[in-house]
Amino acid sequence: MPPFPDFANSTLFPTFASLPLATDDVPPDTPPYHLIGTVSENMTLSTSPTFICKDPSGSPFALTLRIPAALVKAGVQGGGYDVSGFKKGFAVVVPGARRSGVSEGKQGFVEVPVGEVKIIPASVKKLIEMGDKEKVVGRKRSEREGRECCQACGKEMEAGKLSRCKGCESVWYCDKNCQMLGWSEKGHKGECKVYRAVNSAFPDRGRLA
Known part of the structure; x- marks a missing residue:
């Protein structure tokens, strides 16, 4: 069984603020990394499901799920996509996340195809605690x-x-x-x-x- 991920490693699991921008050129040999965040609030106002999450440093960021156009139900909040798995207190995992919509006074957000997001039924704090225990x-x-x-x-x-x-x-x-x-x-x-x-x-x- 491979070792438990080191969720406290800021290189492997960076904070939202340290993510590259969507417009940045990222070297192809960049080590794999994942953004993790604890779901704190569902802020969906349009057909794109949007959640406020807290990264390992406790800083909030917005995560928007991009649903395939063919599956979006027009006029329905969240596009009709079932987001019941995105429960408050659960952790989301976004591989290779980047920041979009960054401008003066705006920290931006992370937008990702819905199929690329993984959910873990525990907070980021719990994952870090389990990782520390697994190191021992x-x-x-x-x-x-x-x-x-x-x-x-x-x-x-x-x-x-x-x-x-x-x-x-x-x-x-x-x-x-x-x-x-x-x-x-x-x-x-x-x-x-x-x-x-x-x-x-x-x-x-x-x-x-």
Whole structure:
């Protein structure tokens, strides 16, 4: 399993203000980067869904989704596109984001085809916290040489003797009892779906750790 992305890395996950402009020439060898933001408000006023999000620094920015013209319903707010997944408190992930509409006194916004935006059911703050925790786990894993720790009780065993969570494949357990403990009392009930969403949003995330 590739390492969890380092969401605290400002090169890999820059702030809105540090994004290149849509008109800038970006070198082809520029490392991949993603803009992440926590949805704070739905500000859709036209046929283009628009959300106010907060980047890793806590600064707000506007994210506008570009819907294919053939799918836009004229006169319908948001163009009739289902944006129910863009819930307040969830994180949006925009690969290679750029700023548009920047002028004197205006910070601009990010406009992106709707199919390129990924959603993770956790805030940016939560993702950074999980990333910090995974860094510690990763360092210990490199020292254990093929051994893993049970997420519930912390017992260290050979990876082959532990059971990996079938939902996210990101944590291990001694047995069914530890799995139940990890799910109900150790926070994995909420984090499992986050791991799954991260796995889906960053299939090549080995370069983002």
